[in-house]
Amino acid sequence: MSQSATLRHQLNAIPxxxxxxxxxxxxxxxxxxxxxxxxxxxxxxxxxxxxxASVLPFRVNEYVIDELIDWDNVPADPIxxxxxxxxxxxxxxxxxxxxAVLRRGAEQPEIQxxxxxxxxxxxxxxxxxxxxxxxxxxxxxxxxxLQHKYRETVLFFPSQGQTCHAYCxxxxxxxxxxxxxxxxxxxxxxxxxxRYLRSHKEVTDLLVTGGDPMVMKTKRLASYLESLLAPEFxxxxxxxxxxxxLTFWPHRFVTDxxxxxxxxxxxxxxxxxxxxxxxxxxxxxxxxxxxxAREAIRxxxxxxxxxxxxxxxxxxxxxxxxxxxTMWQKQVQLGIIPYYMFVERDTGARHxxxxxxxxxxxxxxxxxxxxxxxxxxxxxPSMSAGPGKVEVQGVTEIQGEKVFVLRFIQARNPxxxxxxFFAQYDEKATWLDHLKPAFxxxxxxxxxxxxxxxxxxxx
Ligand code: SF4
Numbered sequence: 001m002s003q004s005a006t007l008r009h010q011l012n013a014i015p016x017x018x019x020x021x022x023x024x025x026x027x028x029x030x031x032x033x034x035x036x037x038x039x040x041x042x043x044x045x046x047x048x049x050x051x052x053a054s055v056l057p058f059r060v061n062e063y064v065i066d067e068l069i070d071w072d073n074v075p076a077d078p079i080x081x082x083x084x085x086x087x088x089x090x091x092x093x094x095x096x097x098x099x100a101v102l103r104r105g106a107e108q109p110e111i112q113x114x115x116x117x118x119x120x121x122x123x124x125x126x127x128x129x130x131x132x133x134x135x136x137x138x139x140x141x142x143x144x145x146l147q148h149k150y151r152e153t154v155l156f157f158p159s160q161g162q163t164c165h166a167y168c169x170x171x172x173x174x175x176x177x178x179x180x181x182x183x184x185x186x187x188x189x190x191x192x193x194x195r196y197l198r199s200h201k202e203v204t205d206l207l208v209t210g211g212d213p214m215v216m217k218t219k220r221l222a223s224y225l226e227s228l229l230a231p232e233f234x235x236x237x238x239x240x241x242x243x244x245x246l247t248f249w250p251h252r253f254v255t256d257x258x259x260x261x262x263x264x265x266x267x268x269x270x271x272x273x274x275x276x277x278x279x280x281x282x283x284x285x286x287x288x289x290x291x292x293a294r295e296a297i298r299x300x301x302x303x304x305x306x307x308x309x310x311x312x313x314x315x316x317x318x319x320x321x322x323x324x325x326t327m328w329q330k331q332v333q334l335g336i337i338p339y340y341m342f343v344e345r346d347t348g349a350r351h352x353x354x355x356x357x358x359x360x361x362x363x364x365x366x367x368x369x370x371x372x373x374x375x376x377x378x379x380x381p382s383m384s385a386g387p388g389k390v391e392v393q394g395v396t397e398i399q400g401e402k403v404f405v406l407r408f409i410q411a412r413n414p415x416x417x418x419x420x421f422f423a424q425y426d427e428k429a430t431w432l433d434h435l436k437p438a439f440x441x442x443x444x445x446x447x448x449x450x451x452x453x454x455x456x457x458x459x
Contacts, residue, residue: 021255052085089349250296270304321366341380
């Protein structure tokens with residue numbers, strides 16, 4: 001170990017062995033029987049997992065199993081819920097359909113057919129991702145693997161980054177992981193990305209996303225990002241990288257064979273004047289507790305990159321103001337910026353994880369009241385819906401009517417941004433399409449224009 005590394009360990013009091021490399025050992029649905037920690041759980045619970053994992057993607061690694069899950073607290077443990085399939089994730093009817101074929105030992109094609117049928121019922125691509133957001137080149141060809149929903153931000157889905165070090169049970173991009181090519185948004189084409197960015201000077205932000213782009217080798221990531229240092233890309237001011245590797249595989253930034261290369265790539269981008277923002281996905285403060293996770297954060301910050309955090313509010317995992325307050329406080333303490341509290345999206349196992357908007361707002365508010373000013377940078381609760389990102393700003397009464405106060409944080413039409421609008425209060429509503437305009441209005445102010453945009457895009 002180098003002298004500076006030794007000094008760093010002394011300063012941070014992190015035992016060296018806690019930062020040692022680990023082999024990346026991953027388990028999927030086929031390996032459920034090989035996970036030793038599960039062997040102590042009741043047989044039915046394991047069968048439930050098998051049923052759900054036959055429909056929705058499942059992937060976990062040994063670091064998560066050994067160091068993040070508190071097995072004395074299973075099944076209630078939030079990290080267990082975050083990564084292991086739960087019976088309630090399917091409706092009773094869906095569960096029974098899959099359980100029946102598994103119980104009678106059906107062949108794979110039949111199991112796959114039932115899985116497919118159930119997946120179709122789970123709204124695999126919410127908010128028109130597949131149809132509405134994919135841009136076209138000058139010849140009118142769709143640029144698969146890119147999304148351009150908001151004027152200044154382009155999303156890029158490199159195909160080697162369309163998996164994660166483990167999968168979240170509630171993942172809103174689950175459809176990408178089930179091997180259905182029609183649902184997969186991805187490209188390997190660096191040239192197409194660069195061509196598109198070159199001809200769209202209004203774009204200031206590139207978001208590299210997945211899956212998790214941090215599963216890619218550094219060389220691959222560099223092949224997409226280094227070209228952006230050329231003067232023709234001066235308009236790209238910010239490079240955001242969405243990742244959950246700080247939780248699921250912090251070794252990526254510390255001990256993996258190309259971790260140092262990754263750190264210097266980020267340094268080069270920052271030094272050249274790009275704002276590098278690591279958009280870290282967190283759901284619980286426990287994800288930041290291990291020494292390796294803290295070291296990964298420290299190394300990333302040392303590059304000049306900024307870490308901003310986001311994640312959905314989820315029943316069974318973090319529907320508690322204290323959990324959010326503790327998480328935001330710890331993030332501030334570690335030099336990370338709390339950025340978003342999202343509402344669980346309308347896809348996949350949403351019914352199991354969703355929290356009504358009224359309760360979500362209450363949790364957000366209570367958590368905000370418990371943290372200092374620097375912890376109050378998180379926006380929310382915010383729905384990433386078809387027309388844009390809609391934030392629930394509060395619940396109030398206007399002229400005798402109880403209403404939700406809403407606003408667009410981001411929108412397909414920039415003119416909608418920050419305009420307050422009102423919906424009838426509904427204690428059970430969990431998503432924008434459950435809400436009705438307040439004060440007897442027939443439609444929300446953006447609806448007609450949004451319908452026109454959809455019509456135009458869908459040709
Ligand atoms: S890290 Fe993101 S993309 Fe990967 S499984 Fe979790 S929510 Fe899905």
